[in-house]
Amino acid sequence: MxxxxxxxxxxxxxxxxxxxxxxxxxxxxxxxxxxxxxxxxxxxxxxxxxxxxxxxxxxxxxxxxxxxxxxxxxxxxxxxxxxxxxxxxGTKSKHHHHLICTSCNRIVEYTDFMDEEMEFLKRAEKGLSKKHKFDIKSHIIQFYGLCDKCKKKK
Amino acid sequence: MxxxxxxxxxxxxxxxxxxxxxxxxxxxxxxxxxxxxxxxxxxxxxxxxxxxxxxxxxxxxxxxxxxxxxxxxxxxxxxxxxxxxxxxxGTKSKHHHHLICTSCNRIVEYTDFMDEEMEFLKRAEKGLSKKHKFDIKSHIIQFYGLCDKCKKKK
DNA sequence: ATTGATAATGGAAACCATTTTCAATAAGAA
DNA sequence: TTCTTATTGAAAATGGTTTCCATTATCAAT
Structure with a gap:
């Protein structure tokens, strides 16, 4: 391009x-x-x-x-x-999701587990679209917890 | 109780x-x-x-x-x-996730796919905790799209 | 039980991302 | 080009969430 x-x-x-x-x-x-x-x-x-x-x-x-x-x-x-x-x-970035620290708000992107995740998501989206008559356009997966630093701080 | x-x-x-x-x-x-x-x-x-x-x-x-x-x-x-x-x-409610209509904001809870989802989440949480040293406490999965009504409206 | 250091509270005011309003402007079909 | 109507920018309004601060309550030590 x-x-x-x-x-x-x-x-x-x-x-x-x-x-x-x-x-x-x-x-x-x-x-x-x-x-x-x-x-x-x-x-x-x-x-x-x-x-x-x-x-x-x-x-x-x-x-x-x-x-x-x-x-x-x-x-x-x-x-x-x-x-x-x-x-x-996104043409630029790899598909990813987020880990968020509930203490310091740090955000970590991860691309691990994407294969499993994509497979699960594909099945889920298909099933949910049909059952609930939704036209699913996107999704969000986020994990919350304490990052390394905040874990130790406490 | x-x-x-x-x-x-x-x-x-x-x-x-x-x-x-x-x-x-x-x-x-x-x-x-x-x-x-x-x-x-x-x-x-x-x-x-x-x-x-x-x-x-x-x-x-x-x-x-x-x-x-x-x-x-x-x-x-x-x-x-x-x-x-x-x-x-939650002791009261079943574990569930959400479908959200981006047009009318309607929220549908679903409990389908929970078995697959739980299995995937368990593996993901374990792996992510270790790799990114996060102490994962919770997660969010949400699907966005158009609900039945809004789909037809357009 | 009483005390005392300090965490927690409620109300009002401040904050600040997001919306609304409205008159002016620009897109695109004819 | 013209006309209809969507779109725009600036300023003001909105409203959920935070901050401030003087007062009150918790609970470990006595």
Whole structure:
């Protein structure tokens, strides 16, 4: 993929869902596509703001809301009071889940057990979709506990 | 178990963690033990308030924070702006997970696939604990998507 | 039982991420 | 180009959660 076109191609996706493609939305997609981190709304706003000075934080929230409904983005809550967002179909990053320390809020990504996990998830999603008539777009798996340091501190 | 003693026995647990057992904490434990729903802080406050008029909302938040650190309670975020809390070792309710509609916020509990899930989780927790030196206390699994109604609406 | 150090409490005010409002602007079909 | 209508940004409002602080309660040591 040649550089400079990241985030392109999303126009059809938006229009297909009955929405318009706009400059702010393009920029936001570019930011989301260009990272492998979990960004907060403000993180995204700040990155986008560098490209387009007129970008407003409100638009970021509105677009994220849209993207979530489109199933393109997942929202995470790690318990620190601000939500994080991530593309579901991340081309950049490996599929991963999170370990969260309930004491210091440290977040560890892990990619272990992914094979088992994916297999389990595939079966579960299929079964749950059918039984509960849900159109499942994404999922979250998080483990909570005490990290090494906090364990010793106590 | 004879009635009227629900929530008792927690004193040791608190003291064991270096905290004191107090009336408000007893009442909060009673509320949490006595429900199989996911209560918000305010839900808990209102229930507790019936037993003890002096109960303050601040104390509920503080106690929940404590219980989370103790690994006794899990905090859920279903995306409606208020967190929900639930005992991890629920004697009342079956272990379950959640399906959440990203459009209307409807929450469906499911207990299907629990056997596979439990098996997977057991292995994952053991492996992750060792590898990342985490003391895992609880976990969250949530599926997001569109419920039957919202699917048709579009 | 009494004491005393200090953890815990409640109420009000502060915080701050997220929403709402609204007039101005831009997208895209005709 | 024109017109309809979705989208936008800024500021204000919202509301769940935290912080502050003076008062009260717990519980280990006496």
């Amino acid at each position: 040649p550089g400079g076109r990241m985030g392109a191609g999303w126009g059809g996706r938006f229009r297909g869902c009955g929405y318009r493609m706009t400059i702010p939305r393009q920029i936001i997609m570019k930011v989301l596509s260009g990272t492998d981190k979990h960004l907060s709304a403000e993180d995204i706003y700040m990155k986008a703001h560098k490209t387009n000075q007129d970008m407003g934080l409100t638009t970021v929230y509105r677009t994220l809301e849209l993207l979530m409904q489109m199933g393109v983005v997942v929202k995470f809550d790690f318990g620190d009071g601000r939500a994080r967002y991530e593309l579901t179909e | 004879p009635g009227g003693r629900m929530g008792a026995g927690w004193g040791g647990r608190f003291r064991g963690c270096g905290y004191r057992m107090t009336i408000p904490r007893q009442i909060i434990m009673k509320v949490l033990s006595g429900t199989d729903k996911h209560l918000s802080a305010e839900d808990i406050y209102m229930k507790a308030h019936k037993t003890n008029q002096d109960m303050g909302l601040t104390t509920v938040y503080r106690t929940l924070e404590l219980l989370m650190q103790m690994g006794v309670v899990v905090k859920f975020d279903f995306g409606d702006g208020r967190a929900r809390y639930e005992l991890t070792e």
